[in-house]
Each structure stands twice: as C-alpha cells, then as structure tokens.
Amino acid sequence: MKKSIISLAAILTLSTININTAQANQKLNPWTECGIGAMIFPSVPAGAVISNVIWDLGTTAVTSNLISPETCEGGEVHVVQFMKQTHKAIEEETAIGEGEHLTTVLNMLGCDSKSHKNIIQNVRNDYSKVIDSTEESNRAETLYNVITTNASVCGIAS
C-alpha cells in the first residue's frame, strides 16, 4: 500500500514537472503574442516627435498588456519589431538576392556572414513558393517564418 502511494505520488509529481516543462517550452509566437501587433508605427509629422512611449521602442523591453516579460524578451521579439517596420524592404531584397535589411535580420538571428549567401538562397526558394498564395496582411509574418526557419541553424532562431 505504502509503495503504491509513493509510486502514485511520484507519478503525479513527474507529471506535474512534465506539464510545467511543456508549458515553459511551449514556443510563443512573438509575432502575435507579444503585443507588437497592437503597436502603431505612426507617420512622423516632420520636425515633431509623437511621444516617448511610441518612439522608445527599440531599446527597451516591448511593453503591452499581452506581454509576459519572461517570455517576450529576447532576440526574436526584436527581429519581429524590425520586420514589422521593414518587411517590404526585406521582401524586395529577398527577391533581388541581397540587401542591408536582409543582412541585418540574419545578423540579428545570429547568422555568421559567411552563411548569409546560402541562407538567402534558401529563403528565396522557399518564399517564392508561398508568396502567391499568401494574403497581403500575412506576408510579413510568412516571410518572418521562412527566414527564421532557414536561419534556425544560426544562434537565436529555434
């Protein structure tokens, strides 16, 4: 009896650990779950600044009602912030095969410059297959997914 209780306790404990681990490992999609989608990138009335909050994006932790600090910090969130603003340039540069925005995002993902050429070629191949069927509103996120998948051999993307 005693052994059964201990075994049951052990099983329950292990299950709890597994559940917690599973939750901890559950990958958040920073594109949709870190509040970035709610952020507005306003046009700049030239010569004026809108507000500290809106401008003070890139150097501090992203703030939003949806954010859980322990899950929404880190390199991927900054990649998403960058791509939200510059995805059109990155898409063009992917089609061309080269460009500073594309280089920057690969650097942000921890890719060594020697690996860029191959990764860009793969991104080019993969994205060209899906762009036609992708709605305009989803193109940025689709491009993000293609890039991070191909850059998974590098540092940050996993």
Next chain:
Amino acid sequence: MKLILFLTFLVFIPIAAQASSYHESIKLIHKQKLYSHQHWHKLLGYKSQKSLITSTEFFLHEDGNINPKLELEETIKALYTPPLDEEINDSVFCKFPARSKWIIKQLSLSKNLFNFNRCTKYREWLTYKPKSISLIFATGYLENPASFYGHLLLKLNSGEQSGLLDTSINYGAIETDSNPILYIVNGLFGGYQSSFTDSKFYFQSHSYGDYDLRDMWEYELNLNDDEIELLTNHLWELMPVRNTYYFLNENCAFHIAKLLNLVITDPLIDNYTPWVMPLAVFKNLSKATINKRDAIKKVSFLPSRQSRFYQKFSKLNQESKITLSNMVDSHKPLSHKMYSSLSAENKIEVLNALFDYYEFLQVKADDEDKKNLEIHKKSVIIERFKLPVKIPKPYQTDTLAPHYSQNPKTLRLGVSYSELNNTMLTIRLRPVYYDLLGDESGRLPNSSLSMADLKIKLFNSSITVERFDIVSIHTLNISPTGLTRDSNYAWALNFGIDRTNKICRNCSRAQATGGIGKSYQLSTNTNLSFMAYASIHSQGLQEGIVSGKLEALSLSQINKNWKSLVRLNYNMNNSDNWIKFTWENSFLNTTDRDVRFKYLYEKGHEAVISYSHYW
C-alpha cells in the same frame, strides 16, 4: 645652501589640487570657482543665468536651475554618499554620468570612486559602445510647414555595416495638436514641451526615406573615444528631461547644437539671428574643429525611396525606359509584349525599379489605389523571383551635400534702368531662404521658399516698397521620368504686400495668392511650367479685390555658372488686362554670391543688374 634653494624651489612647483574628502572638495570648487566653469553650465543646460531645462528632477538642488554653485555642491554631496545596491540606478553616478565623471576629473578624485558598469539601466539603454556619432540632416519638406527647413538627428554608430539597428536620437515637441492653428500657435509661442527621444535608426530611415520621401545626409563627426563617451553620457542625462519648445529658436537644431557644443567650441548656430535653422548647424560644422581636427570625418548620402527610383530609372536603357512606361500604364504590366521581349538582364533592372515605383506611389495614394498598387507590386515581386540573383549597382550621387548650398540670408543690391523712372537703386533683403534661380544643393530642386522677403526701390530720395512677401512658396514639382503617375501639380502660395503693377503709384496692397499648374521637363536642364493664379487683396487702384493671372515659365540651367528664367504672365483684374514678360539670369551662384541680370517688360521696359551676397 643648495638644500635651502631646493626646498624653496619645491614650494613653487604647482601641485595638482586633489580632494580626498567632501569638505576638501567643497573648498576646492570655491577656490577654483568650478561652478562658473563653462562646461558645468553646459551640463546643466544653462542659457545666460538660467537653465532651459524645465524638469525639476534634473536638478539635485531646488534652485539648481538658477544657481550652478548650489547644484555643484549638492552633486558633490551625492558623490560622497555611497548608494545602496537597490538604489544604484537612481544614484548620481548612474543618473548623471557626464556630471559625475567631470567632477571626478576636475577634483582629481579617485577613478575607483565608483564602478560605472553597475549602472544597469544605462547599459540596457545603450547596449554597445558607440564607435562614432553622426549628425543626420533630413532635407526640407514642403508638405508640412514645420519641415520647410529640414530636420536633424543624431545616430550613435555601432560600427555595424548598415547601421539600421544603431540608436538614433531625435529632438522635438511632445504631444502636439492635430488642429493646424493650435499646432502653429503653440509651436511658435512655447505651448509645447520638448525632449530628446531614442529609437532604432531603421525607424527614422523608414519614416523619412520611405514615407516622407526625404533624402538624408549623414555627417560622421570626427570624435575621439572620450568625446563620444561624454556626449553619450550627457544624452543619457538628458533623455528624461523637458524643455519648452520654440519652433523658431529653441528647436531641434538649437538643442542638438547645444549638445555638440560640449565637445565643439566653435559656434554651431548663428548668435545674431533670432532663429535657428538646421542648415546653419551643418554649415558651421563644416568650418568647425574639434581639438584641432576637422569636425566632419565623412559625409554620406542616404537617398529616399523616390530618389532611388529616379536613379534606377535614369540608368535604364531607352528600350527599358519605354517598356517600363508602357507597363505602368497597363492593367497587367507583366503581360505587356515589350516586357517579354526584354533580355533577362534588362527585365531584372526594370523590375528592381518597379519595386521603388510602386512603393513611393503608395505614399500619396488613397486606400483603393494602394490596394491596386500592392497587387501590381506583388506580381512584380513574384516575377523577380523567377529571375536569377543579381546584385544591383550601389547608388551614386553627384548632388552636393547641404553644407555646400547657398547661404540662406540674402542681400541684393542692384541698379535698375527703366523708361519711366530712368535710374533707380534696388535693394532686396531676404532672411530666408532660396529662389528658383538659386543654387539647389541640399534643397528641393525647382522650388523657392522665402519669408519676410523685402524688395524696395530708391529714386530721387523716395523709397518705394515693391514687394514684401511674408511667406512665399513655389514648387514646380517636375517629374524627371515623365511617367503618367509620377507627376504632381505645381503649386504656389504667397501672402504679403505687393503693387498692382510696376508703374502705378500709391497702389500698394495686402494680398494673398494661390496658384496651381503643371510642369514638364523638356530636357535634362530645361523645364516648362504653366500656372494659373488667383489673388485676393485690399483695394489698390480700381482693380477690385480679386485678380488673376496666367503664367508660362521656363527654367534652364544653361551651364554650371548660368541659370536662366523666362516668365510670361497675362494679368487680369476688374479694370485692366496686361502682359508682363521677365527674363532673369543668375551667374556664378556660389555659396555666398551671385550676379543677376533681369530684363522686364510691364507697361514699359526695365533692365536690372544686381549683386547678391548670401550669408
């Protein structure tokens, strides 16, 4: 004897003052009058006897904004108060690193007094040690009065190739109004607070370059490591503070120039003019030195989306240009037969150009049009994927940087000979900015912008005000491509005082004039413009209060030193219609001078020769 002489000698060797306690430090600052030091005043944001900073948190003493001595004493007191670990980021060392390090150096305090690496908030704000600092000029923008004269910002360069992730520092008014009247009034008369703000540079690059379609110029400053550290530390001190914003003279140019004056002793703004223009900062920077080094290390051009398109278009061969023109007029651009007959290489160049074309058209398009443009762009991108990778040639510019542009203030003295009045002296005084015949470096081409522009004539000791333009703007909006959708209306706006015509007497009137038209590029150096104007004005002669005119204008850059303008007007009012013909030329057109010759016919002949000084 020798010993006595030696000991006497020692007495007179200056010994570096060193403070080893709070009281000694206080004694020393009084002895050296350190609180009167210009550098200390700069760190506190003083202008004359008072700081411009309105945030009370910036000062440790309640009178710190008007009493630099008390502020220095209070700062030193804080330096001698070791902070608790949990309060480290609120300590004077971490909140005011520029002040702290300067005091430590001046008083020869121990460099181990505090480990600045403990300032975690500062290190989160700036995650890299800048290799250099750049000052960036965003060119003027006629769509928004606040941007007529351009804008400037700072970039803290990490040394990474593209610099898109570098921290950029902007300065401007906070929480402005959308109501244009309130915006202007509050901006002019101190109704707004202002501050420095930071973001990643890609944000500015997109906003100015892709959204506003403004070119930028990057001036990398020739700073050493200590100077970079000082500026960066002081920027950290300034990030939370507020000032009162005045559009004319305490604006972005003023505050950034004030910051740079921490390391550049030469003046960066003109003290004798009541306004501060961004261009003035760059012109003064080009003449300034930093510890005997030229202040500017390198100047780079950052073209806007529109400029990139224009260059790509100009580099196409004739066949490709015609193909692109036909494609953009077609409902299905890629199905056009001219496109399919291009070589792969030419196709690549046309498609690369179309990326920029469809993007910059979207800036001014309505929602429906944006959707269509996006559909075309998507098809172009898909097509581009089918063609091989080809690295495009880098952008090349032969445009001169803004600091080479003609100086903004004008004094023009001339002699006029007319049928009616024989010889007269003409004077023109224009505080800002440029006209159609001026040099175009660093400016919107084919445009004019002036304020408080006064023209007078002296004849037989009587003075006649020919014209006083409070504001005058004219842009020809010429499309260098000739593409159907790459064209905007030419427009003009002007209000002030003028005269009914050249020969009338006692006919001055207040007026407001608007004009709209279209311009065409006839060749690389010649433009033709047609405009229609309408004016409302006070009663001058018997012409009523409304009048109009039609205009044909041709502007040509004949050669490097000669620019020519021919203008034909047909004027109409209640009581009269008449022709006015003007042929005006500018010669030399350097940064500080030109010579002008004008022939004018308006109810009589007149010729004017004048000399302009720009400063």
